[in-house]
Amino acid sequence: MCLSKKSKKLPFVSVVIVNFNGQDYLKQCLDTLLNTSYASFEVVIVDNASTDQSLTEIQSFVSDPRVKVVKNQQNAGHAKGCNIGAQVATGEYLVFLDSDIEFEEKNWLSELVKVVENDNTIGIAQAKIVLAQNKQKLEYLCLNVDALGSWSATYGFDQNMFETNFELMAASSGCCIVRKHVFDQIGGFDADYFIYDDDTDLSFRARLLGYRVMFVSSSVVVHRGGVLRGVSGRLLFHSSKNRFYTLLKNYELRNLWWRFSLLSFFTLMVSATFFVTQKHEEAKASLRGVINPLVDLPKIWKKRLKIQRKRRVQDSELVEAGFVRNDFQGTLDDLKLKLKHMH
Structure with missing residues (x-):
């Protein structure tokens, strides 16, 4: 070395x-x-x-x-x-x-x-x-x-x-x-x-x-383990909840609201799809993933204020560098990948 x-x-x-x-x-x-x-x-x-x-x-x-x-x-x-x-x-x-x-x-x-x-x-x-x-x-x-x-x-x-x-x-x-x-x-x-x-x-x-x-x-x-996990209530709840947490804490307000609205719509559509297909546990878990961050909003907002006070890099810099995208390409690619590997 x-x-x-x-x-x-x-x-x-x-x-x-x-x-x-x-x-x-x-x-x-x-x-x-x-x-x-x-x-x-x-x-x-x-x-x-x-x-x-x-x-x-x-x-x-x-x-x-x-x-x-x-x-x-x-x-x-x-x-x-x-x-x-x-x-x-x-x-x-x-x-x-x-x-x-x-x-x-x-x-x-x-x-x-x-x-x-x-x-x-x-x-x-x-x-x-x-x-x-x-x-x-x-x-x-x-x-x-x-x-x-x-x-x-x-x-x-x-x-x-x-x-x-x-x-x-x-x-x-x-x-x-x-x-x-x-x-x-x-x-x-x-x-x-x-x-x-x-x-x-x-x-x-x-x-x-x-x-x-x-x-x-x-x-x-x-x-050695598997990354492409099967869909479960536990995964859906925590992954949905945590995406909201990440948005709410880290993005500037001007970029937060539209991302939050889109993620809410997407997650509610996922929940509705599970409900229609009789997968009630998964539907409830997805819905809880939206509700939980709203209930915890005061606590999340306190964390957000600390992060935003200390930040030195703007959202626009992350977008310009290609680290943050304003489209849904990652989600589309991930859905295709899971459909390909999961049966």
Whole structure:
């Protein structure tokens, strides 16, 4: 690893893994993680009250001085779990990692650290995440978000198309590195998200403060779990709710109202479609995803005021850079992708 002259000593990195019933993946994740070539790191496992044998499966790793385990008494969700891990962490950098990630290349962490160490404008950087089923295929990259908050759909693209480092709108918390002081400055993950899109919001807030978000092509990791999930009430509720949260907190007022109106209309149409097709649980979940942010509006607005007071980057700058779109292309592409891969 080649660091800049200003930093001859390897910066200490804290790898935070939030686990909930991940017994099928966590052991392999740790097994490959602890063999990384980077020498200065710790692993903080935050267990969200798993009911499977996750913790039993990893008992052999607990004696490793690099490994810490935090046991939550209840499922606090991914976002709050990451924050709890960050509080325990002692690193100059935080790496957030899904428990179903594994590593075939030992230099993945040194490549992430090298990129952020050599450019102070980078607040967050993401690894290249490839699919276990076909390691030539890429998982999602958030090149940009559209008017409804959807990521551009890069799932299944040939990973060789992305051989250089470049800026993203947002980094996936599947495997990303964050400067600890940046994480603290933006207030960490928003625990009210619970799960889904909390990483979009984290990167959005970092960007509003002027930090860059990078894709690091030389840091390659493998995702064993499935990203293309089946539709469930839980997914629909949290993903709908959290898109509203992200809009309400982060956009300027002139861009907030029309996006909010369009997202409300779209989500209500989705709910109505589920109702007509007799999928009542999904219909109710989508509807709750609209109602919940309205009920929580006073709390969301307090967060918004703090974010908007500190922002250094305008919406127009993000639009001009191509990170925020005013169309629905991401949503259309994502719907096509899910129809193609789900039966």
